[in-house]
Amino acid sequence: MGWLRRHGVLLPGVSVLARQVSEARTVAEKRLHATVAGAARRADPALPGDLVATLKTPEGSRFSELERLRRPPTRTTGTAFARALERMDEIGAYRLGRLRLSQIPPNRMAALARYALGSKAPLLERAVEPKRTAMLAAVMRHLEAKAIDEALDLFQVLMATRLLNTAKRKTEKERLSTLPQLEKASRVLARAAKVLFEELELFEEQEADLDVAALWAAVEEVAPRAAVMTTAATVVSLVPEDENSAEVAMRAALATRYATVRPFLALLGESKALDAASAGKRVLAGVRGLPALARRKVGVKPLLPREVDDKLVPPAWRKAVYANPGLPQGAVDRVARPEAGASKTEAPRGADDVASFVKLSLAVVFRSIVFTGLSTFISLYAQQRMRGSTTAGTIALFLLFLGGAVGSVLGGSLANRYDRVHVSRWSYLLSVAAVTGVIYAPGPAMFLFVALTSVGLYVPFSLQVTLGQDYLPSRIGTASGVTLGLTVSVGGLISPLLGHLADSTSLKTALTPLIAMPALSWLLFRALPEPTAPKPQADAPAPRDPG
Numbered sequence: 001m002g003w004l005r006r007h008g009v010l011l012p013g014v015s016v017l018a019r020q021v022s023e024a025r026t027v028a029e030k031r032l033h034a035t036v037a038g039a040a041r042r043a044d045p046a047l048p049g050d051l052v053a054t055l056k057t058p059e060g061s062r063f064s065e066l067e068r069l070r071r072p073p074t075r076t077t078g079t080a081f082a083r084a085l086e087r088m089d090e091i092g093a094y095r096l097g098r099l100r101l102s103q104i105p106p107n108r109m110a111a112l113a114r115y116a117l118g119s120k121a122p123l124l125e126r127a128v129e130p131k132r133t134a135m136l137a138a139v140m141r142h143l144e145a146k147a148i149d150e151a152l153d154l155f156q157v158l159m160a161t162r163l164l165n166t167a168k169r170k171t172e173k174e175r176l177s178t179l180p181q182l183e184k185a186s187r188v189l190a191r192a193a194k195v196l197f198e199e200l201e202l203f204e205e206q207e208a209d210l211d212v213a214a215l216w217a218a219v220e221e222v223a224p225r226a227a228v229m230t231t232a233a234t235v236v237s238l239v240p241e242d243e244n245s246a247e248v249a250m251r252a253a254l255a256t257r258y259a260t261v262r263p264f265l266a267l268l269g270e271s272k273a274l275d276a277a278s279a280g281k282r283v284l285a286g287v288r289g290l291p292a293l294a295r296r297k298v299g300v301k302p303l304l305p306r307e308v309d310d311k312l313v314p315p316a317w318r319k320a321v322y323a324n325p326g327l328p329q330g331a332v333d334r335v336a337r338p339e340a341g342a343s344k345t346e347a348p349r350g351a352d353d354v355a356s357f358v359k360l361s362l363a364v365v366f367r368s369i370v371f372t373g374l375s376t377f378i379s380l381y382a383q384q385r386m387r388g389s390t391t392a393g394t395i396a397l398f399l400l401f402l403g404g405a406v407g408s409v410l411g412g413s414l415a416n417r418y419d420r421v422h423v424s425r426w427s428y429l430l431s432v433a434a435v436t437g438v439i440y441a442p443g444p445a446m447f448l449f450v451a452l453t454s455v456g457l458y459v460p461f462s463l464q465v466t467l468g469q470d471y472l473p474s475r476i477g478t479a480s481g482v483t484l485g486l487t488v489s490v491g492g493l494i495s496p497l498l499g500h501l502a503d504s505t506s507l508k509t510a511l512t513p514l515i516a517m518p519a520l521s522w523l524l525f526r527a528l529p530e531p532t533a534p535k536p537q538a539d540a541p542a543p544r545d546p547g
Helices: 002-006 014-044 048-051 066-068 080-092 107-116 120-125 131-206 212-220 225-238 245-256 258-270 277-286 290-295 315-322 352-387 392-417 420-438 446-469 476-504 507-526
Strands: none
Touching: 014 048, 014 107, 014 131, 048 131, 066 080, 066 120, 066 131, 080 131, 107 131, 107 277, 120 131, 131 212, 131 225, 212 225, 212 258, 258 290, 277 290, 352 392, 352 420, 352 446, 352 476, 352 507, 392 420, 392 446, 420 507, 446 476, 446 507, 476 507
């Protein structure tokens, strides 16, 4: 600036300078768009067309494929995690990481992705080439990394809520339940030990011979000999010799939750979109081996130490993994359960109860019919009841799905206090009255019954999945697929029949049969037993390690 002033150089006006800067930016943006679009075409000539196809809205859908892929998971459930992994794989299928864009600064790509993320699909579709392809490539490249992060974050939350927190609460509850008994025994032992030490010091000071009878006489002034021996045995039983007793108790609680988290681990291991840095390659290889490990029939072909990555086994788990006395010699305990003497390394389980699983599946079918039927027609029915008010329909639909969040949380909480069958049974009984109120309650009272219906139908939702796994312990994947699949599919097949009935008669007449659905589920749950853990089986003969 000083040189310009000394030499009297006349600068252009502000408007001219702004125009020149704008033209330079336009040239830079065009060059950026051309570079990104060219990299996409060089990587795959069909890639630009595939990216543009994501802007189309599929028939019967309200959103384009790009809008659907941009939506992150919003619920912390197993179904949401499965969908997050599917979304991750769908985005990863475009393989935007193969584009050679090292010459473009990362902040320029990030800015281009932010602009595309903030634009609606119609606006992106109207953009000219190569700008459209560049924006789509930038946003999909951004979503590729974001989808992985969101899926892993959801997995971490699920592991914390379904596994770690539950096991921690269980171990803490067990330790707290023994605390009063331990305190009482410790007080007796402390008084006896104090008297004993005082007497020993007295003998030492007087240099007299030790008189055992006198020692016991002094101790019995504080507590009877039988009481002292009993309290000592109590302390020994409640305070384990192992210094890592807290970790051992936590591991035992975690092992009992294996069936709950097993489907999540299999889904994560089967995903092809995951990758890792060099330091995490070993962990990723172990994760990829989880599906095969879960499917393996270890009762027929025991798992051997050489088939396990020893560096991935934490110190607190090594004894349970490699030295379970209830397994054949040289076998590795896949589940690392605390029970010794079982002949298999499966999670604690009994024989398949097919009859109970069939009853449970029928109950799931009836629940699917009533919930899908209401979610399809409740908005229209509320509008009819409230004299054509579209707001009433929106409120009814909102309450129906809002109650689902409350019901899911309430179901898990109640199942921790009572057994799952009783909780589900009472929930379906509540749903019978609630669905009746939805259809026949006058005026705005209908909205209260909509909320109660949602809560009543969602309380048993997750409980049914775990019950199915316990009824078919040898086919957990099949049980999970049936209970989750029937929840969605059967109701969708029945909804057109309800619509046809509504066209022929009235919507109220068409919804009335839905009252019977939770009643039928309630009747089926009355015949269901609560699964119990089996007794340990006798030791199996120990096969020799061929290696």
